[in-house]
Amino acid sequence: MLPLQQFQDFIREQALFNKDHRILLAVSGGKDSVLMLHLFKAIGVTFGVAHCNFNLRGAEAQRDENFVKMLSSSLNLPFYVTHFETKKYAEEHKISTQMAARSLRYAWFEEIRANHGYHYIALAQHQNDAVETVLINLTRGTGISGLHGILPKRDKLIRPLLFLNRSEIEVLINDNQLDFVEDSSNASLDYTRNKIRHTVVPALAEINPRLEKTFTENISRFAEVEMFLNQEVEKLSIRLIEHRADGHYIALKEIEQLNPQKLLFFELLKSYKFTEFVVAEILMNLNGQSGKRFLSETHEAIIDRNALVIVAKDPTIVHYQTLHPNTEQVEFLGEVVSLSFSETIKFEVSPAKAYVDNDLLIFPLILRTWQNGDRFIPLGMRNYKKVSDFFIDEKVSLHQKSRIPVLVNGNGEIIWLAGMRQDNRYKLTATTKKVAIFEVKIK
Incomplete structure (x- = not known):
């Protein structure tokens, strides 16, 4: 018989889902996911089946797909399947084949879940998977979250088989005469997880025959430690981080x-x-x-x-822009700099605007970030001043410096530190005939 009471108790204790939720099952065709499918069918939950063909095992992968499709059809279940060029994806993103497969399947599962109205994605990971994950994390180096490995529920992912270990699943498969397919790559020692599964875990099990249960208890403790740490860090964040x-x-x-x-x-x-x-x-x-x-x-x-x-960091940032006489505005570092002209000789005092004698401009103008060695004559002064010194006097922070647009004339002279100060050489005079008006606005 299937352990329906244990299954339902675990779902309730871990608050995985309720009877009105629709669940998307990730089914490979192996023992674990087949058992999960039959458990869901037995308790009468509405669910669908999703299967990934990673094109890594040739005819065997196609056999798995056909098996899961046929099983879903026989039980009148919605079936979703996709094919991935996993090795190509791994090469393009310079990651391992395993990492590529993980990235591809989780993204696709979420796409199917969202598009077809499922509330959660059920994965058939069990206690041995949790043990292996913790050991892998410890081997590679990990923080607190790595110590609890996989959890029964995280966001839209649920793992309803974590109350069982691999041996118990095998007994249930045999006793209930459930058909499944075997992934031959599970026996290969080329993969880190398989090395730990076939060599490390058996050695640890000799020391502690209750290894899976012990790790399950430890994982629960580590999850509680992480919860406590997160609560304390949230308090610290509120107190220490000033958001401007x-x-x-x-x-x-x-x-x-x-x-x-x-x-x-x-x-x-x-x-x-x-x-x-x-x-x-x-x-x-x-x-x-x-x-x-x-x-x-x-x-x-x-x-x-x-x-x-x-x-x-803004990957769309452009640190160099050109302005021509017909340029109305340009976007620069999250701000908009506009250009207009007027034959009425007037101006207003505003750091957000620069009123420049048009006859002094040599187009195209350059809008860029400041550079070491930049200097200009601040409006109202007679002598040059390093832009870096001007920033210090104005108490401009280091990260703000790199975001202030600098307007440069075609002859290399600075016309305006946008939003701060115009160069005295380009101010309006009694001989000015046409005014170029520059204005900076936050986008």
């Missing part, structure tokens, strides 16, 4: 007082995709020179006087 329009600020003195420093600081920066290595580099340079930058996949952190400033 130009970035996220953390006072350096607050970082220095964190204890344990590396753990808490890593967790604070985790949402910004900074790796443990980069976090360690930042900590080593807290008392170093201002202006040092650190990169993650999505963000940039800058040590700026008394704070660490975190800003989003």
Whole structure:
């Protein structure tokens, strides 16, 4: 008989789903997913079946697809199938075949779930899978989340077989005479997981025959530790991170007082995709020179006087634009710079606008970010001043410097630090006949 009571108890205890939810089952055709399918069928839940053909095992992969399709048809279940060029994807993204298959299948499962009205995606991972995942994470290096490995529920993914181990599943398959297909690659030691499954786990099981149950208990404890840590980090985040329009600020003195420093600081920066290595580099340079930058996949952190400033990286940023007499506006670093002309000689005092004697312009003009060595004559002054010194006087932060548009004439002279100060050489005079009006606006 199928363990229907245990199955339903686990679903209820872990709050995986309720009877009104529609579930998408990921079914490979192996023992685990076949058992999961029959359990779902027996408890009367509405569900569909999704199968991935990764084109990695030739005729065997096609056999698996045909089996799952036939099984779904025999039980009158909705069936979804897709084919991936997995090796090609792995080569293009410079990742392992296993990582490619994982990325492709999860993205497709979510697409089917969202498009066909399913509430959750059910994966047939069991206690042995959880043990193997923790051991892999420990071998490669991991944080707290890696210690609990796979959880019964995370976002839209549920794992309703985590109350069973591999031996128990095999007994249930045999006792209930359930048909399945065997993936020959499961026996290969070319894959990390299989090495751990066939060599490491049996050795550990000799030491502790209750290995799966012990790991299940440990995983539960680690999950609770992570929950507690996340709650504390959320409190820290609210207290320490100041969110401004130009970035996220953390006072350096607050970082220095964190204890344990590396753990808490890593967790604070985790949402910004900074790796443990980069976090360690930042900590080593807290008392170093201002202006040092650190990169993650999505963000940039800058040590700026008394704070660490975190800003989003924008892959669409263009650091160089040209303006012609017929240019009405250009986008630059999240702002819009417009150009218009007037034969009425008047102006208003506004850092967001520059009123320039048109006869002095040499087109095309250049809009760019500032560079070392830039200098200009600030409006109202007679002598040159380094732009970097002007920024210091105006208390412009280091990360803001790199985002201020600099308008440059065709002869190389700076006309305007957009939003800040015009060059005195280009001001309107009694001989001005036509005015070029530049204005900067936040997009």
